[in-house]
Structure formats: structure tokens, C-alpha cells
Amino acid sequence: METREPVAFFLDRFGLSARNLEDTVSSAIARRADYADIYFELRTLQSLSLEDGIVKSAGQHVSQGAGVRVVAGDKTGYAHSDDVTIESLRIATRTAQAIAQHGGEPGSVAVRPAKLTHDLYHLKQSPSDVALDDKVELLNRIDVAARRQDSRIKNVLASVVAEHKIVVIASSAGFVVGDVQPLVRLNVTCIAEENGRREQGTYGGGGRVEYSYLLEDDRYLRFTRTAVEHALRNLHATEAPAGSMTVVLGPGWPGVLLHEAIGHGLEGDFNRKKVSAFSGLLGKQVASPLCTVVDDGTMANRRGSLNIDDEGTPTGRTVLIEKGILKGYLQDRLNARLMGMPLTGNGRRESFAHIPMPRMTNTFMLSGESTADEIIGSVDRGLYAAYFGGGQVDITNGKFVFSANEAYLIEGGKVTRPVKGATLIGNGPDVLTRISMVGNDLHLDEGIGTCGKDGQSVPVGVGLPTIRIDALTVGGTQAG
Amino acid sequence: MSKELLEGVAERLLAAAKRHGATAADVVVAESDALEVAVRLGGVEKLKQARQKHLGLRAFIGDRSAVTSSSDFSPEALEKLAADSCKLAAILAADPFSGLPETEDLATQIPELDLYDAGVAALSAEEAIDMARQGEQAALDADARITNSEGAECNASTARVLYASSGGFTGSYSSSGISLSVVPVASHNGAMQRDYWYSSQRHLADLENPAQIGKKAAQRALRRLDARQVRTCEVPVVFDPQMAAGLLHHLASAISGYALYKGTSFLVGKLGERIAPGFVTVVDDGTLPGRHGSKPFDGEGLATRRTMVIENGVLKSYLFDTYSARKLGSRSTGNASRSVGSSPHVSPTNFVLQAGSAAPEEIIGSVKAGLYVTELIGHGINGTTGDYSRGAVGLWIENGELAYPVEEITIAGNLLQMYAAIEMIGNDLDYRSSVIAPTVKIGKMTVAGN
Numbered sequence: 001m002e003t004r005e006p007v008a009f010f011l012d013r014f015g016l017s018a019r020n021l022e023d024t025v026s027s028a029i030a031r032r033a034d035y036a037d038i039y040f041e042l043r044t045l046q047s048l049s050l051e052d053g054i055v056k057s058a059g060q061h062v063s064q065g066a067g068v069r070v071v072a073g074d075k076t077g078y079a080h081s082d083d084v085t086i087e088s089l090r091i092a093t094r095t096a097q098a099i100a101q102h103g104g105e106p107g108s109v110a111v112r113p114a115k116l117t118h119d120l121y122h123l124k125q126s127p128s129d130v131a132l133d134d135k136v137e138l139l140n141r142i143d144v145a146a147r148r149q150d151s152r153i154k155n156v157l158a159s160v161v162a163e164h165k166i167v168v169i170a171s172s173a174g175f176v177v178g179d180v181q182p183l184v185r186l187n188v189t190c191i192a193e194e195n196g197r198r199e200q201g202t203y204g205g206g207g208r209v210e211y212s213y214l215l216e217d218d219r220y221l222r223f224t225r226t227a228v229e230h231a232l233r234n235l236h237a238t239e240a241p242a243g244s245m246t247v248v249l250g251p252g253w254p255g256v257l258l259h260e261a262i263g264h265g266l267e268g269d270f271n272r273k274k275v276s277a278f279s280g281l282l283g284k285q286v287a288s289p290l291c292t293v294v295d296d297g298t299m300a301n302r303r304g305s306l307n308i309d310d311e312g313t314p315t316g317r318t319v320l321i322e323k324g325i326l327k328g329y330l331q332d333r334l335n336a337r338l339m340g341m342p343l344t345g346n347g348r349r350e351s352f353a354h355i356p357m358p359r360m361t362n363t364f365m366l367s368g369e370s371t372a373d374e375i376i377g378s379v380d381r382g383l384y385a386a387y388f389g390g391g392q393v394d395i396t397n398g399k400f401v402f403s404a405n406e407a408y409l410i411e412g413g414k415v416t417r418p419v420k421g422a423t424l425i426g427n428g429p430d431v432l433t434r435i436s437m438v439g440n441d442l443h444l445d446e447g448i449g450t451c452g453k454d455g456q457s458v459p460v461g462v463g464l465p466t467i468r469i470d471a472l473t474v475g476g477t478q479a480g
Numbered sequence: 481m482s483k484e485l486l487e488g489v490a491e492r493l494l495a496a497a498k499r500h501g502a503t504a505a506d507v508v509v510a511e512s513d514a515l516e517v518a519v520r521l522g523g524v525e526k527l528k529q530a531r532q533k534h535l536g537l538r539a540f541i542g543d544r545s546a547v548t549s550s551s552d553f554s555p556e557a558l559e560k561l562a563a564d565s566c567k568l569a570a571i572l573a574a575d576p577f578s579g580l581p582e583t584e585d586l587a588t589q590i591p592e593l594d595l596y597d598a599g600v601a602a603l604s605a606e607e608a609i610d611m612a613r614q615g616e617q618a619a620l621d622a623d624a625r626i627t628n629s630e631g632a633e634c635n636a637s638t639a640r641v642l643y644a645s646s647g648g649f650t651g652s653y654s655s656s657g658i659s660l661s662v663v664p665v666a667s668h669n670g671a672m673q674r675d676y677w678y679s680s681q682r683h684l685a686d687l688e689n690p691a692q693i694g695k696k697a698a699q700r701a702l703r704r705l706d707a708r709q710v711r712t713c714e715v716p717v718v719f720d721p722q723m724a725a726g727l728l729h730h731l732a733s734a735i736s737g738y739a740l741y742k743g744t745s746f747l748v749g750k751l752g753e754r755i756a757p758g759f760v761t762v763v764d765d766g767t768l769p770g771r772h773g774s775k776p777f778d779g780e781g782l783a784t785r786r787t788m789v790i791e792n793g794v795l796k797s798y799l800f801d802t803y804s805a806r807k808l809g810s811r812s813t814g815n816a817s818r819s820v821g822s823s824p825h826v827s828p829t830n831f832v833l834q835a836g837s838a839a840p841e842e843i844i845g846s847v848k849a850g851l852y853v854t855e856l857i858g859h860g861i862n863g864t865t866g867d868y869s870r871g872a873v874g875l876w877i878e879n880g881e882l883a884y885p886v887e888e889i890t891i892a893g894n895l896l897q898m899y900a901a902i903e904m905i906g907n908d909l910d911y912r913s914s915v916i917a918p919t920v921k922i923g924k925m926t927v928a929g930n
Contacts, residue, residue: 045821051742054573058546060564061821063534065551074520078528082551095529098605132571155743191743191864198743200864240869242892242928243712273520275630275665275674353530392857392871396630396665396674397707399888401858401871423860423869423890425928475860475869475890477926479712 006178007113010040010168014066014084018111021170026108028070028093029172031100035071035333037311038089040168041352046128049159050139058132065352068092071334072100078355114175117314118307120300121208127184128162130211135160138186138214142224146190149228152235154198155191158224160184162211169312177312183207183303183459185448186214188224192231199237201230202405205446207303223446230387230406233418240407240422240476246382247424247472248375248410252443253388255462258293258363259451260391260400261428262286266320266328267346267358267453268335270395277398277429278326286326287432290368293321295330297345297361303447304362304461308345311356315345320363321432332358350456360451364463368438372466375437377413383474384408384415385424398428401475423475431469439466481511481533483640483652489553490644493537496562498646502539502569504580506645508779508820509535513638517605519612520631521620527605536820539565543579544572549821577806580647580780585802585812587783590651590776594769599684600656601638608634611660611690618694619664625705626698630663630674643818649781657772658684662694666701673707675700675855680912682770700854703875707885709929710876716850717891717925718843718877721908723853724917728833730895731762732915733863735789735797736826737804746866746896747795754793756899759836762790764799766814766829773830773914779818784829787813799826833917836905840919843904845880851927852877853891866895872927889929898922 011017021038028036042064049057067080068089079095081088139158146156161184168178185206192199203226207213214220249257262278270276278286287293297315299305306315311333319327331339332347335358348359376384384407391402401423408415444463451460481489490507497505511533518526536549539562546568548561616632635658642652661678677697679688719727731747739745747755766784768774778784780802788796800808801816801824817827844852853874860869869892875882893901906919 054575055571056544056573056575056578057823058568058572059548059821059823060546060568061536061549063549063551065532073523075524076526076528078526080530080532082532082534096527099524099527132568136571157742193743198748198864200744200862240892242890242926244928244930273628273630275628275672277672353532355526355528390859392859394674394857394873396672397704397887399857399871399873401860401890403858403860403869420865420867421860421862421869422892423858423871425858425871425888425890427888473709473888473890473928473930475871475892475926475928477869477892477894479714479926479928 006166006168006180007176009166016086020086021176022109022111024089024093025111025170025172028068028097029109031097031102033070033072033100034337035172036069037169037171038066038068039310039352040066041165043163043165043351044128045163047159047161048132048135048139050143051155051157053143055136055139067352068096069355070096070100074338075099076334076355080353109172110174111170111176112174114177116179116307118298120298120305120307121182123182123210125210126164126182127211128164138220142188142220145221145224146228149225150232152192152194152232153190153228154193157189159187171312175312177308179307181208181306184209184211186220186223188227190227190231192235194235197235199231199234201227201234203227203230204448207301207447208305209301237418237420239478240419241383241474242476242479244471244473246379247469247474248379248382248384249464249467250384250386251439251441251464251466253445253462254385255364255445255464256388256391256402258365258464259360259462260393260402261426261431262293262320263360263363264393265395265398265428266330268329268331268339269358271329272335272339276395281326284326285324286429287321287324288435289324290438291321291324291432291435292366294319295360295363299362302362302461303449303459306361309347310349311347313343313345313347315361318344330358330360332356348458350458354456357454359453359458360460362444362461362463364442364444365465367440367442367465370437370439372439372441375439375466375468376410376415378437378468379410380412382410384410393428399425400428401425419476425473425475431472434470435467436470437468441465486640486642486652487650489535490642493558493562494644494646496559497537497539497565500562500566501541502566503542504540504646506538506580507535508818509642510820511640515603515605515608515636516633517608517612518631518633519609519616521629522613524609525631534820537561537565538823539569540579541566541569543574543576544569545578546572547821547823577803580645581782581802581812583647586647586649586781587777593774593776595653595655595682595774597656597683600636600658603636603684608636615660615662615690615694618691619662619698622695622698623702625666625668625702626664627667628665630665632662634660643779643781645781651777651781653776656682658687660687660690660693662697664698664701666705668705673701673704675704704873704885707887709888710886710927711930712928714924714926716847717922718847718850718852719920720852720854721910721918723856724920725915726856727920728831728915728917730861732828732831735799737798737800737808738826739863740798741804741807744864746864750795751798753795755795755896756790756793756902758793759905760790760793760902761834763834764789764828764831768830771830771911773828775829778814779816779824782812782814782816784814799828801826828915831915833905835907835909835918838904838906840906840908843906843919843921844877844882846904847877848879850877852882868893868895868898889927891925891927893925
């Protein structure tokens with residue numbers, strides 16, 4: 001895998017010079033434009049998967065290309081190509097420029113190499129370079145371990161996916177910067193069967209980490225054990241309750257709540273357009289004083305972290321909510337400029353074929369004072385949700401959902417029997433005001449999150465301490 | 481690239497795979513041109529244009545196979561792709577069910593299905609912007625309570641797909657797509673509601689009129705204003721055609737050969753059983769001219785066909801590609817779907833719940849108290865058990881009339897029970913996408929609210 005400095009790597013790969021970059025950026029901004037950039041990307045994705053007890057499929061996928069963007073006011077022109085030559089960049093520039101009016105000052109922009117200010121995932125070896133045999137063996141061990149753990153496990157589906165991405169951004173802000181972004185994820189799904197009833201359990205994790213991370217402390221076995229336990233527990237889950245009740249969320253992945261309930265609503269684009277339920281609430285109380293929520297792209301080795309965002313801005317730590325008061329939005333260049341707000345390093349895109357927009361990185365709530373036992377013990381009757389599937393939000397009216405995959409009843413201050421998965425639904429601007437206890441046990445998720453917005457998927461992280469929400473609607477089938 | 485050039489690339493890649501030790505191989509080559517424009521509050525917000533190409537190779541070494549893909553068509557890249565594919569395949573376990581389809585199963589002719597419109601290819605950015613403007617303007621003009629907009633988008637794309645295999649099949653076809661969507665924001669009493677409407681077709685002339693789309697989007701946003709929660713209850717639920725299509729998506733996933741052999745489908749072992757009332761019929765048909773889900777051959781070179789999935793309430797057929805069929809001792813139904821970077825999987829073609837006789841008003845009129853669902857959010861479907869729980873938006877039905885908008889509620893049940901509880905099917909079938917249904921009434925579901 002490529003270890004050279006990314007800018008030199010792309011120039012060499014596509015037969016371009018530093019001068020070509022400057023010329024392209026200069027000509028892109030020549031009309032009455034505010035900003036222009038070129039984004040180069042080479043992405044290699046390698047996957048191996050196991051089912052029916054054998055590792056039977058493998059894939060390796062390479063995509064590369066470049067996109068030219070021209071921004072004028074709130075207009076964006078974008079063109080991309082998977083053939084990268086001086087000629088294709090020229091055509092792309094001409095296309096992207098069509099949104100800007102004629103009559104700007106032709107000039108030249110100096111594009112100087114910028115240094116990365118973070119080094120969050122410097123690896124000895126990219127996970128995609130680790131020998132395939134090692135990965136095959138890992139998957140086989142997972143299969144054996146799951147079936148050995150319980151004879152009710154009838155099938156195991158496991159996969160290891162490694163991505164290696166090299167990006168370069170040449171910007172009319174006067175810099176060119178690149179990054180090498182490794183990513184690995186291990187996923188385990190177990191199918192359990194008992195008395196004709198079939199259920200599944202899924203668990204996994206990863207990040208921008210060495211492949212050996214999956215093996216340290218038998219982490220892969222813990223993932224496997226957890227997937228088996230989920231599947232077995234589901235075999236005995238009873239109907240979930242329906243209606244409004246007290247809900248306790250366990251630590252870690254249930255932080256999906258923050259991502260859906262408030263995170264998207266605080267992205268700059270929705271607030272500039274005033275279509276978010278949070279529009280105009282900066283400085284206002286939107287959560288209980290127990291809540292402080294941050295988005296932090298600078299955490300070493302995490303799935304949601306980046307050294308730079310996809311516009312070349314160093315990532316940062318943005319306080320979204322401090323002691324219940326709304327403090328900040330997540331911005332990309334276009335929206336920060338139009339709102340007169342600082343860049344936060346949240347301009348992200350799925351690939352060279354996509355236009356950047358404000359996106360989250362790792363979004364979590366800081367720990368509070370209570371213990372998990374105190375929180376659960378305070379609830380006479382309610383739901384304890386320990387693990388989630390995905391979620392979704394309607395930005396404009398603030399309604400969000402997320403699906404509890406592992407949930408239990410709380411009866412008399414104790415977690416009792418498991419119930420089936422159910423959707424929880426609430427209202428973003430007021431759900432956090434109903435948080436009455438925050439635990440001292442902040443956990444981040446294991447590294448499995450992918451966020452979709454406007455057709456673009458990017459890896460993200462979430463985190464949460466145990467919290468108590470006084471009322472939330474639980475969408476089970478057992479009314480009353 | 482011309483058809484001949486694409487064929488040349490595919491031939492070279494198949495030859496390279498053979499040189500690197502592949503005993504069989506197949507290739508997918510796809511290229512597309514896309515134009516996307518967005519307009520917001522009358523001004524152009526986005527103009528995006530791109531040409532993309534991508535190819536994928538599946539190489540077999542005996543009964544082991546791996547897939548590689550790349551957007552680089554240079555001779556060196558093709559050579560490396562073939563080498564990588566063979567190297568990857570060699571490390572895998574032998575799988576006796578793997579392999580290309582039998583030669584006698586391959587399509588022998590490639591029907592013309594009217595999937596391409598040169599008018600879509602010729603659409604200029606200015607024309608697309610103009611359509612988006614008309615759509616958004618109609619929404620903004622519809623009512624004083626339409627106060628903002630997330631904009632209107634017009635997307636036009638054309639694509640050519642080629643599939644070739646060492647088993648002796650080579651085929652390609654062109655297709656086009658044009659869509660227009662409008663997303664207005666309505667506000668009243670300090671609260672906002674967003675909704676949308678869209679039209680999507682293969683042919684420009686079939687696209688719904690932009691002003692109509694805008695007007696309909698505005699009406700949908702307006703009728704959501706001042707929505708409230710309802711009390712938790714068990715009531716009949718009427719799904720509008722778009723939401724009813726969701727119920728069909730879940731059915732399509734559950735009858736995929738892959739979900740069945742993995743045991744992750746709630747329809748395992750239900751073939752030949754009655755799973756819905758006698759008036760329920762579902763057909764998968766890849767041969768309908770001009771439709772979204774139509775294609776002249778599937779992702780393995782088999783002819784697409786018409787498959788009766790549910791006939792008079794009885795589950796008649798699952799959907800298979802070659803691999804999943806072999807795993808279950810059956811035959812492919814011509815439903816292999818192939819994206820460039822993956823092995824075949826099963827997808828429906830045009831998957832249609834046949835229209836009934838009731839007008840939608842009649843169906844709503846039959847409900848004393850219940851929910852008319854117009855939007856569902858979240859992913860609360862467990863494919864293994866059929867358990868269903870999703871966030872819902874809609875209108876409350878009182879004495880057969882749409883009474884007031886509701887939100888922040890969920891609907892829950894189990895898909896097996898929901899299919900069995902279908903009480904009425906509307907006459908309002910509209911081919912707006914590949915998986916479609918008319919209005920559907922389900923006898924009873926749990927609605928959770930306050």
C-alpha cells in the first residue's frame with residue numbers, strides 16, 4: 001500500500017504537477033466565485049466473509065477520481081471524473097463554473113502545501129495490507145467459538161472489511177493537504193434456533209486501528225460472545241410495551257439518540273436555511289442542565305475521527321450543548337461563510353463523486369454524577385434499552401426514532417425480563433429536557449456507525465453515559 | 481464508450497482472468513452520465529455533472545470465487561484486477577454451490593424493453609433548472625403558510641450496462657431515468673412541517689407536470705400542520721400507496737433465496753401456504769416495457785420473466801439467483817441482480833401488489849377510528865421474525881373521514897400477522913417505482929402515542 005506523502009502520490013499517479021493544481025484552482029475561481037477546490041481520492045476496499053462455516057466470499061474494490069467544486073454565494077457547481085488528467089480537470093472546472101457569473105478577476109492563487117495538525121491514526125500497517133490468510137483464520141475462529149458457546153447457534157455470518165483511503169484537497173484558500181485514512185470493521189451475526197423460533201444477534205467493532213486491535217484482549221471473541229448472547233436472549237424476549245414511559249438508556253451505542261435527536265438538527269446547512277427544529281435556538285436552553293454534548297473528530301483511532309475533513313479543515317472538538325444551553329453548530333465552508341460562523345472541521349463527503357456538507361464525527365454526552373445502579377433503581381416501571389439498531393430524524397419537525405434491539409423491562413427498580421425490539425420515538429428539541437439523571441459511565445461505541453444524509457454515507461461514532469429520560473414513546477405491541 | 485468498446489474491455493478482462501488461472505469468470509461493465517440540479521427559493525443551489533465508469537470481475541478457481549472491481553480501465557489495471565481476483569479466490573474455502581449458471585439457462589435473445597429515452601440524455605442543465613424552478617414555485621405559491629423550502633431537485637441520468645461471461649453470454653442495454661422532487665416547508669403557530677412529492681420515470685414525457693408535483697408537495701406539507709399525538713390504542717391502519725409499497729419491500733426481502741438459506745427470513749418454510757387473504761396477489765415481472773424494474777436479462781445473463789409470488793393469498797414462489805437456488809435445491813427465477821462490485825444477489829424486478837376494486841376514499845370510509853399512514857421512519861423491521869415497529873406520520877380517521885394530522889407515534893405488529901390481516905386493497909396502483917402497491921388496509925395494529 002502507498003506510504004508516500006499523499007500530494008506527491010497523486011501528482012505522480014495522474015501525471016500532474018504542483019503548477020497544474022494551482023492553475024486549475026486559479027481558473028476555477030476566476031469568475032465571480034467565493035471558493036473553489038479539487039478533491040482527489042483513491043479508495044481501496046477489501047472484504048472477506050464467512051457463512052455456513054466457511055469463508056466463501058472475498059472482494060477487493062478500487063475507486064479513484066477527482067471532483068472540482070466552485071462555490072459562489074449559496075450556489076455550488078460540481079463536476080467529477082474517474083479519469084484524472086489535465087484535460088478532464090479542465091472540463092470539470094468549466095462545468096463546475098457554470099453556476100458563477102462571468103466578470104471576476106482572472107488571477108492566480110498560490111496553493112501551498114499545508115501540514116496536518118493532527119496525527120490520529122498513524123499505523124504501522126494498514127488493515128487492508130494484513131495477509132488475507134490471517135483474516136480467514138480469524139473468521140473461522142469466530143465461527144467455531146460461536147457454535148461452541150451454545151448449540152442453539154445454527155449459523156454464523158461474519159465479515160471483516162478493511163478500507164484504505166488516500167485523499168488530497170487543493171483549495172483556493174491557498175493550501176493543498178492530504179491524508180491517509182485507514183478503517184477496519186469486524187461484524188458478527190449469529191442465528192439461534194429453539195423450538196422452531198429463530199432469532200438473530202449482531203455485534204462488532206473496529207476503527208482507524210491496526211488490524212491487531214481486533215485480536216488484543218480477545219476482542220473478537222468478546223464481539224462473538226456478545227452476538228451469541230443477543231441472539232439467545234431474543235429467543236426468550238416477550239412483546240415490548242407500547243406507550244409513553246420512563247426509559248433508561250445504557251452507555252455506549254445508545255448515543256445514537258444524540259446523533260438523531262439533536263446532532264443532525266445542529267448541522268449548519270439546515271440552520272442556515274432555517275428548516276431545522278433547532279433554528280434560532282442558539283444560546284437557549286434545549287436540554288436539562290445535566291447535559292453537555294460534544295462532537296469531537298480528534299479522538300485517536302476512532303471510526304468517526306479524521307485528521308482533516310474533506311475540505312482540508314483540521315477537525316476539532318465542538319461543544320454543541322453545555323449544561324443544557326445550545327452552544328454551537330457543525331459547519332462546512334459554505335455554511336460557515338454564509339452564517340458568519342467559524343469552521344468546525346465537519347465538511348465531509350462520501351467520495352469524490354459527492355459534494356461536501358456538514359456532518360458529525362464522534363458525538364457524545366459527557367459523564368454526570370449518578371451511578372448506573374442509582375439510575376435504574378430510581379425507576380419503578382419503565383424500559384431499559386441497552387443496544388440499538390439504526391435511527392432516523394425529520395429535521396424540520398424534530399421528530400426522531402431509534403430502534404432498540406436489546407431491551408428489558410424495569411420493574412421495581414430492577415432490570416427484569418427481555419422484550420422484543422421496538423422503535424422509540426421522541427421530539428428532538430424537548431427529549432433532552434426530560435433527562436433527569438446522567439451516569440458517570442460514559443462509553444463510546446465499538447466503532448460500527450455509518451450515517452446517511454442526502455444519499456451520502458460516512459463513518460461516525462457516538463457515545464453516552466447511562467441516562468434516564470422521564471417520558472418517551474415506546475413502540476411495542478403491548479398496549480396498556 | 482460505445483457498445484463495441486465495452487465489449488472489448490470485457491473480452492480482455494475475461495482473457496486476462498483465464499491467463500491468471502480462472503476456470504470461469506464473468507464481468508459487469510457500467511457507465512453512466514448524470515446531471516443533478518437543485519433550486520432553492522428560486523435560486524440555483526447546486527449543479528452537478530458527471531460521467532462515471534466502473535467494472536467488476538468475478539473469477540472462479542474451481543468452486544471458489546472472488547470479486548474485484550475498479551474504475552481504472554487501463555490495460556495494466558485490467559491485468560492487476562484479474563490477478564487480484566484469482567489470488568483472492570484461491571484463499572477461500574471450496575463451495576460446491578458456487579459457479580456460473582448452466583449454459584442452457586442463459587437468455588438466447590435480448591428483448592427491447594423501451595428503457596432508454598434520448599430526450600433524457602439531451603436534457604440541458606438550463607431545462608432541468610427550469611423544471612425544478614417551476615416545481616418549487618408552484619409549491620411556494622400554493623398557500624401563504626408555505627413559508628420556506630428545502631428546494632426542488634431535478635436529476636437526469638443515462639447508463640449502459642454490459643454483462644459477459646466465459647459461459648458464452650454477452651449482452652448490454654441502455655437505460656435512462658429522470659426525476660423531479662419538491663420539498664416545501666409549511667409553518668403555523670411557530671411549528672414547521674416538511675413534506676415532499678416526486679415523480680420518477682424512464683421517459684421525459686411520462687414525468688408528472690412540475691407544477692403538479694409542487695402543488696401536491698405543498699398540500700402534503702400543509703395537511704401535516706398542527707399535528708398531535710394520539711393515545712396508545714389498537715386500530716385499523718390504512719397505508720397510502722407509497723407506504724404500502726414498503727410492506728412489499730419487506731416481502732421481497734423475505735422471499736429472497738439468500739434470506740431463506742441463511743435462515744434470516746420470517747417466510748422460511750411457508751412456500752405453498754396461505755399467508756394472506758384470497759384477494760391478495762403479488763407478481764414479480766421484469767419484462768414490462770418502460771418500467772423501472774424491467775431489464776432484458778438478469779445479473780447472470782438469464783432471461784427475466786413473470787413470476788407469480790402470491791396468488792390468491794398463497795405463497796407460490798420465492799425469488800432466486802443461481803447460487804441461492806442451488807443452496808436450496810431449486811432453480812433461478814431470473815432475479816440475479818449485480819452491482820459492479822459484488823457477487824450476484826437477489827432483487828425483485830417490478831414487484832407489484834395487484835390492484836383491488838376499492839377507491840381509496842372507500843377504504844378510509846370503512847374505518848370508524850384508525851390511522852391513515854403517509855410517512856414511516858426508522859428501521860424497526862426484524863427480517864428474521866417479521867417483528868415490525870416504526871415511527872409514523874399521518875392523518876387520524878374518525879367516522880370514515882380524515883380528521884386531523886398525527887405525529888410522534890409508532891405502529892407495531894408482525895409482518896406475518898399484518899399480511900394475514902389485509903382487509904382491503906385499493907384501485908390506485910401507480911407505476912412510480914419498481915416496487916409498488918395500491919392503498920392497503922390492515923385490520924389491526926398497535927399505535928403507540930402518549
